[in-house]
Amino acid sequence: MQGSDTVLKQVLAAFERESHLILQNHPIHMSFSGDTLTVAGEVPDVASRKRIIHLAHSLSGAAELVDHLRVRVVSPVGDGAMRDSVCERLLQAVDFRNCVICARVKGQVEILRGTMDAAGNEDGSGAIEVTVQDGVVTLTGQVISLSHKRLAGVFAWWAGSCREVVNLLDVFPAEEDNDDEITDALHLVLEIDPCVHADQITIKSLNHTVTLEGWVSSEAERRRAEQDAWYLDAIDRVVNRIDVRA
Known part of the structure; x- marks a missing residue:
């Protein structure tokens, strides 16, 4: 297997050819531990982040990739303000009108709409819990379709000043992605x-x-x-x- 410095040079060269961007002000770091490659650093936007991760996975030959890349935010906001913004978008969205919306605040879950008993009934569309730490939004819970899961992730990005969205929502009943x-x-x-x-x-x-x-x-x-x-x-x-x- 190639060394991490060699893989990094190959990834950045391929990234520059594909995107016509040079990341000289956004240092990227890669390191191997056995067959696991860890990628860390900051990038200017989500597109750059996904391109780097995809190239690192395809060019490294690593069996597993650990993603610690984050989007650099020019005007960051506090975690509480970001959490409130994400929750507000979910509360106002027609597609989540029957979904229980929760926020994790200082380790405690606050239910902003609905009850957990109603989340799984025939009129419910699941429950979403929003956690924000160091500018990273994490979504947990359950929704009724893959489209709802993806839409919730996009709403988190739309909230602004987000460094990353970790979408851990389960889909029930399960659907095959295609x-x-x-x-x-x-x-x-x-x-x-x-x-x-x-x-x-x-x-x-x-x-x-x-x-x-x-x-x-x-x-x-x-x-x-x-x-x-x-x-x-x-x-x-x-x-x-x-x-x-x-």
């Missing part, structure tokens, strides 16, 4: 995002790669649609072929 599921989840996200005209964008998913096509009226909207795709769980690559038409 390309159609990823496409459906991203359709849902784009339809909810007020900054994107979802009806002008088509989505194709293949082996955890999402391709976006269609047209929008500004470069900002084009970038926003791509960013929403990167926010989804289990996305390794996003190909943005959206045209900008004034």
Whole structure:
């Protein structure tokens, strides 16, 4: 197996070719322990983070990868404010109107809506607990579909100033993940995002790669649609072929 310094050089070279970005102000560290590769450091955005992790996994030959990469936040907010922002988005979302929403505050669980007894009844859609520590949002609990799980993760990123989202939500009844599921989840996200005209964008998913096509009226909207795709769980690559038409 190659040394960690060699793998790091290969990963950064491939990253620069693919993204045309140089991470000279964002130091990345890699280290092996047996067949396990640990990747740590800070990156400018979620897209860079996912690209680095995907390249490290594919180029290192490691049996297991430990991800300690975080997104650098220019204007951080406190953990409490971030937790409140994530919870507020979940409370206001139509797709989670029957879901119990909880926040973990100073080690204690505070139920913000519903009761735990109602979470699993026929009208309920599960329960989500939000924890924030050092700018990292962790979601635990249970939801009724993979799309709901992915949507909850995107809401956490939308809250802003987030360094990472750890989405540990269980899905019940269990669903098999596939390309159609990823496409459906991203359709849902784009339809909810007020900054994107979802009806002008088509989505194709293949082996955890999402391709976006269609047209929008500004470069900002084009970038926003791509960013929403990167926010989804289990996305390794996003190909943005959206045209900008004034």
